[in-house]
Amino acid sequence: MSLDRNGFLIAVIVFLAAAGLAVGFYFVGTGDPDPAPFRNVPGDPVAGRIALERIGCGSCHAIDGVRVGGGRVGPALNDLRQQRYIAGRLPNTPDNVVRFILDPQGVSPGSAMPDLRVVDAEARNMVAYLYTLGGR
Numbered sequence: 001m002s003l004d005r006n007g008f009l010i011a012v013i014v015f016l017a018a019a020g021l022a023v024g025f026y027f028v029g030t031g032d033p034d035p036a037p038f039r040n041v042p043g044d045p046v047a048g049r050i051a052l053e054r055i056g057c058g059s060c061h062a063i064d065g066v067r068v069g070g071g072r073v074g075p076a077l078n079d080l081r082q083q084r085y086i087a088g089r090l091p092n093t094p095d096n097v098v099r100f101i102l103d104p105q106g107v108s109p110g111s112a113m114p115d116l117r118v119v120d121a122e123a124r125n126m127v128a129y130l131y132t133l134g135g136r
């Protein structure tokens with residue numbers, strides 16, 4: 001006994017459907033495994049590290065690779081890339097970190113972080129550096 005033509009077609013369709021589901025679940029299951037998408041943001045990370053040292057961000061923040069400082073006034077910035085929010089106020093994106101550095105009081109009134117009169121390009125370099133830190 002062998003499968004008739006319809007039986008064969010049904011078997012093929014069932015097989016393709018199962019394969020499709022398996023492939024679908026594979027992609028859904030793995031999804032985007034990286035919750036921290038900001039790996040390479042515009043800016044010069046080396047210049048950023050130097051600026052972080054020169055301006056003295058380290059006097060209040062622990063920042064890996066920044067030799068000057070290790071302060072504990074503000075939070076350590078080593079896992080910034082993994083955070084959902086910046087200063088508990090803005091969704092974590094490179095632009096929003098820049099915004100906060102340029103105007104901490106404007107973003108977060110009453111924040112203990114002072115306005116250090118960082119210029120835009122410098123803030124962008126700092127953010128490029130900060131996003132190189134952290135696991136994964």
Ligand code: HEC
Pocket residue numbers: 052055056057058059060061073074075077080083085086087088097100101104108111112113114116118126
């Ligand atoms: C006088 C201390 C002080 C200095 C100097 C300082 N910060 Fe801050 N910073 C803080 C404090 C306190 C907070 C937390 C308060 C807040 O989130 O509003 C903070 C928050 C931050 C955050 C958000 C952190 C988070 O986990 O959401 C970033 C980013 C940041 N600072 C970057 C910088 C950079 C870059 C510099 C140098 C240009 C700098 N800070 C200099 C005190 C400081």
